Amino acid sequence: MGTATNYVLGELRLFRASQDVSQDEFGRAIGYSGSHVSSVETGGRAPTEGYMTAIDNHYQTGGRYLRMLRELAHLDATPEWLREWIEIERESTTLRWFELSYLPGLLQTERYARATLAGGRFTTDEVDQIVASRLERQSVLGRGKPPQLIAVLDEAVLRRPVLDQPGLMAEQLDHLANLTAEEHVQVHIVPVDAGMYLGLMGQFIIGELPDGSRVAYADNQLSAQIVDAPADVARLAKTWEIVRGEALPRRQSTELIKDVAKSWN
Structure with a gap:
């Protein structure tokens, strides 16, 4: 897993922690299961645009996490x-x-x-x-x-x-x-x-x-x-x-x- 991916996952974990909610509570808020949230945060499942958009919409982040995902996609397209x-x-x-x-x-x-x-x-x-x-x-x-x-x-x-x-x-x-x-x-x-x-x-x-x-x-x-x-x-x-x-x-x-x-x- 690359440094950029680790950074994005770390940001997601920190954001959830800042809301003082469990993975189950976070998942219910954005329409995903707690196990899905856990899998994303540990790198087992890649975050999708739908997942990031759900976070942005529910927590009114101004599109921060969708932008972050797209920046990661650009980096992945960059020569190694x-x-x-x-x-x-x-x-x-x-x-x-x-x-x-x-x-x-x-x-x-x-x-x-x-x-x-x-x-x-x-x-x-x-x-x-x-x-x-x-x-x-x-x-x-x-x-x-x-x-x-x-x-x-x-x-x-x-x-x-x-x-x-x-x-x-x-x-x-x-x-x-x-x-x-x-x-x-x-x-x-x-x-x-x-x-x-x-x-x-x-x-x-x-x-x-x-x-x-x-x-x-x-x-x-x-x-x-x-x-x-x-x-x-x-x-x-x-x-x-x-x-x-x-x-x-x-x-x-x-x-x-x-x-x-x-x-x-």
């Missing part, structure tokens, strides 16, 4: 090699993200996300699942206490054309510029005239968790690597500082994004 990182991403208070080739997934439009998956490697259904998962991940930036996202991008990311997709890059960069107006989103661009720099060795993300610990993520064509050894994370953090030093300040970066967006019109 990304699931561990997504959990870390959701828990992080700060995300330091360097991208050499694409816009960060948390900042992509749907059209751009689909374009990154073009080329025949994935089936249509797989593309739909990955895009849905990627867009769902973006909700982390809209929650009550979002993480601080500091993204450093190579200028080539802004200027790389997407063939046969007129207007896509203008739309994407307008979206990116709008996001940079958010206090918790910083985007810095490494200009082309920076020449050769350490970041050209590859993209990575460093997530800082509430307890101050750090976990990093790096991926390639076939798989992803979660890096949690302190010495390795420290080396990536040093690389991050060097790469960040090559980038333009926040305001100048936003102006560059807006200028390049105009060039795509």
Whole structure:
């Protein structure tokens, strides 16, 4: 049973306990047997949309548990090699993200996300699942206490054309510029005239968790690597500082994004 599933079941148990009712009483209230409630809470039976809707309706939760179930479904549709990182991403208070080739997934439009998956490697259904998962991940930036996202991008990311997709890059960069107006989103661009720099060795993300610990993520064509050894994370953090030093300040970066967006019109 995955971490996300355990989290949902834990939330259901805590909610019932907060109502100070037994499993039998809870079941009667929402139209299910006590044994059904017990089976769901212990992981023996998967919660369904009907089950979650019954909880939301009876206890007037505003649809909280149905949303939770659908988020879990999106996570289940996510490639397995990304699931561990997504959990870390959701828990992080700060995300330091360097991208050499694409816009960060948390900042992509749907059209751009689909374009990154073009080329025949994935089936249509797989593309739909990955895009849905990627867009769902973006909700982390809209929650009550979002993480601080500091993204450093190579200028080539802004200027790389997407063939046969007129207007896509203008739309994407307008979206990116709008996001940079958010206090918790910083985007810095490494200009082309920076020449050769350490970041050209590859993209990575460093997530800082509430307890101050750090976990990093790096991926390639076939798989992803979660890096949690302190010495390795420290080396990536040093690389991050060097790469960040090559980038333009926040305001100048936003102006560059807006200028390049105009060039795509």
